[in-house]
Amino acid sequence: MAAFPPLKNDLIIRASRGEKVERVPVWIMRQAGRYLPEFHEVRKHHSFFEICRTPELACELTLQPIDRYGSLLDASIIFSDILVIPQAMGLEVQMVPGRGPVFPAPLVTPADFERMHKHVDVDKELDYVYKAITLTRHKLEGRVPLYGFTGAPWTLMAYMIEGGGSKTLSKAKAWLWQHPAETHDLLQRITDVAVTFLVGQVRAGAQMLQVFDSWAGELGPYDFKKYSLPYIKQISTRVKKELKEAGLDVVPMTIFAKGAWYALEDLTNIEYDVVSLDWTIDPEYARKVTKDQVVLQGNMDPNTLYAPFDTIRETATRMVKAFGKDSKHIGNLGHGILPTVDPEALRVYLETIQTVSAEIRK
Template sequence: MDCVDFSKAENFPVLKNDLILRASRGEKIERAPVWIMRQAGRYLPEFQELRKNHSFFEICRAPELACALTLQPIDRYGELLDASIIFSDILVIPQAMGLEVLMVPGKGPVFPNPLETPDCFTRLTEHVDVEEKLGYVYKAITLTRHKLGGRVPLFGFIGAPWTLMAYMIEGGGSKTLFKAKSWLWKYPAESKALLQRITDIAIEFLVGQVKAGAQMLQVFESWGGELSPQDFKEYSLPYIRQISEKVKERLASEGLEVVPMTIFAKGSWYALSDLSKSNYEVVSLDWTIDPAYARKMTNDTVALQGNMDPTALYGGKDAIREIATKMVKAFGKDSRHIANLGHGILPTVDPEDLKVYLETVQKVSAEIRK
């Protein structure tokens, strides 16, 4: 038998579990597929062990290490997970644009020299060679597709333009985003120019991820809820839509599979109807949105992903079972539901408590669909 070249996006193992792909496309499913955001992360002791000797972005840039972390939850939970997501970070795009980003323990991402005014645009790379700057992500995706052995599909992802712009201006996390939001009023034209630059790179990056082997894509608008409905429509939604439309156009024009895409705009409950009409197959919900309301606002035209409160995983096994059961039933037996948390898993969660959540979702969602 010929040896497989793990560096090439070809001869991938046959997919054994396509449940999440079917749910995304509105096909019949026997139960809700389930995965969690940040599932390859600090709550796993095996993650912590690997991190002892490697910095965060060192892992992101090393395909073998990124692959190893991506596989950790799949290896641990086996058939309890229906998808994997490549270990990377949304801030690799600002890095590719020429900004330094550090991951500071106990603080999170830090930009030592953020964008203070539009004059700082001169510090950004004018024409980003995405293949050159972010090819390490492609290599990690290709390697992981081979190493997964077809167990579950693999997500690729990006941060949405507004979220990335906000980080680039704030210099890190923020409770108010006053620096980034002030740009929208002080420098509206320059803000849109920056959002467009990020969008163009994001499109190229996502197409490359699919070429490398990603079978689904997710766009994280983590700070969408910090915008008013009017500002969301002006500074977030157009770029989110541009990404889905142009990525799919590119894939189709190059004869590639047009993969399902998910949009997660945290806190943007007011935009559910608009998001459901934005050429994404899946709209992901945070834990503040009632599933019945979401189904009504999206008119059941998309799959809905979510949305248990991540902190419920601290409530003990009985509470986890109760809350997860209520969540599954709230989406309904006939819904295109992809079970997840309403945001990423928190770093101090007990992995055994997560297992209870996954088991409960699978059991209850199968029972209500009989």
């Protein structure tokens, strides 16, 4: 591994490991993205996936919020996308303005597995992500740690079958009953790629990892335990085992299973250090269910950032206090920041979390 600049702010790493810290660390999902005017300047000249595949551009966008907000952010997250895994597996994904991600030829039946690569050379196919991570670690100059990430198998499978976003996931969920054996086969194939990908990201310089199960809540409790939980558990256990065997740092790992409020207890027991909460989960309830066995991340509703600044301050203050004076907490939103948010509204949110949490922990 390359010799990187020494880390100047390790607050979020210490907090992720459950250590008592002086204040709540904070970062934002999708913080390198469409709400920033400087992001749009870059996008005028480059397509979305062109940026993902160009390490210098991915690095530039990763640094934008760090440069803008300075000490108000305690982590960066590499500019990439969860759908680079389906691309690596042989499926075409386009980012269409006004629609989001689109698969021109999604998986319709298991016969379509023939269109995917039988063997995925993950380190070759996704080397551009690794290069972006290594470059960004150097360019960060130790200001904050860098997150790597992947999509969870169920969420990626759903995209691959639906062909894009969906309100019902009816096509993907139909597979669970119509093609159960092939469903598990596909979930396992995605899991294997994700494990190799995450280990590669750490090797490249990622200091923390997050797994995004964005559509977890579209499954009921029984189906979540059958089609999501075993695979996200595999990811955490295998990644940590492989990192240890390779002599690499066993970095903190976070799971974000959006909408799966019913699975909090299960998520506490699958070897993730941090469980990220969406805004529908009460922090006090989450602390009670998880019994402070894991660090909790979140969880203000992203839409609150459209409120007057005083309301943002009030809501953020209430959130910090609800997680508790001495709680294991990482500040974040309950999902990604929305593209039309005023960047100054985010500044208010970040300032409030840092100020309030430092005050109540004195």
